[in-house]
Amino acid sequence: MTRRTRGTSAGLDRARIAAAAVALVDRDGLDRFGVRRLADDLGVDPMSIYHHIKGKAALLDAVSEAVIAEMEAGAEEWPDDWEQVARRTAHDYRRMAYRHPRVFPLLATRPQSSPAALAAVERLVAAMRRAGLPDQVTADAPTTLFGFLNGYLLAVLSGGPGGPADPPAIDAAAYPTMAALAPLQSGFGSPAEFDRLLGTVLSGIRHQAAR
């Protein structure tokens, strides 16, 4: 792609830049992400990007916002039952994380305040309140749930883009119990494991509500 001459439009805007940035991080990872590489992908001078987005940090904000917004595209019908809302939100979040494993650390590290993120939380707490759960339990639930989701998905995705890294062999002499349990860890990163652990967290919330 050849450069435009000065003054002619390159058709840049925030959305197009963000989409290209997501694609670049997906392809090369966060370490290799940079303004110059992004400009290359866009067929544009690096400094042109600065007319739409203030700097590298704002660029990364745009990336995480774009990726969160993907979650919102889907059915608009949500169940009444808060546990179903939580499960579906969690699964949507997981799918998004697997679609963009190299973007995900960005989400887990920065506080999320985009409309899509806030809408998901509002949906969950509204359903919990409708169900008559205690206010403190309801207020804590998103922090607990997304805390778990972020930490767990970070661990599962840290092995690379394809899926989780298989854990290294365990020294059976030093860590006998871990070694004995190793066969049960075989599904690390699997949907079944995710469902199991999610169920554990949700049952914790359910039982706090019942006390």
Add this chain to the structure above:
Amino acid sequence: MTRRTRGTSAGLDRARIAAAAVALVDRDGLDRFGVRRLADDLGVDPMSIYHHIKGKAALLDAVSEAVIAEMEAGAEEWPDDWEQVARRTAHDYRRMAYRHPRVFPLLATRPQSSPAALAAVERLVAAMRRAGLPDQVTADAPTTLFGFLNGYLLAVLSGGPGGPADPPAIDAAAYPTMAALAPLQSGFGSPAEFDRLLGTVLSGIRHQAAR
């Protein structure tokens, strides 16, 4: 500090370098961390560091390892009850995270395989097995617990070194339930909140075991 002439010892070794690196990240943050700045702190040529540690990535590995190792310093007496083991491990982990808030993202992002980390997990699963919990629940517990701890602490510490950022005002029209619950979020990052959420996760594990 003046440079040594070539060949004279600067007293560098892996431990001294790691300690200086931890101090540098604590002071300036991960973004500002670099080999050249670290060398400045040590009063040493940047390339001298490479004789002891292979590169920047290995340097960051050494940082996270050093910080995890801090946790191990403490009483060697551990209770039998698995929930007490889990609570104490979690609180030790939290204290470490608050001591090094700018290092913490490193721990949550990379898989941990240092002896100190493995020892903590072995302690927990051994206690659970002794208590006769089902093997699958025991095998899942560290993943669930550290998933939550990593994600939650990441969120709480992302506001900066001192403590959590107070959340921005909520648009009451768009997110009425969140706005109504906002007063209950006031303790974000507090020990009381941590205890509450930790209790939720542990009760989830307890109830999975009872099924």
Add this chain to the structure above:
DNA sequence: TTCTCAAACCTACGCCGTAGATTTCACCTA
């Protein structure tokens, strides 16, 4: 037609990580 201004480009600066060559000195062996 002339003016204005946003969009894009160009140049340059000071950083960064690190490969490769070089210097120096402590210690071992004869």
Add this chain to the structure above:
DNA sequence: TAGGTGAAATCTACGGCGTAGGTTTGAGAA
């Protein structure tokens, strides 16, 4: 004691980075 050896540290250099500041261009308003 003389000479050899290897580890520790330094020096030099390269390509890449983020971005500040200045310049060019052309589209549309006046």
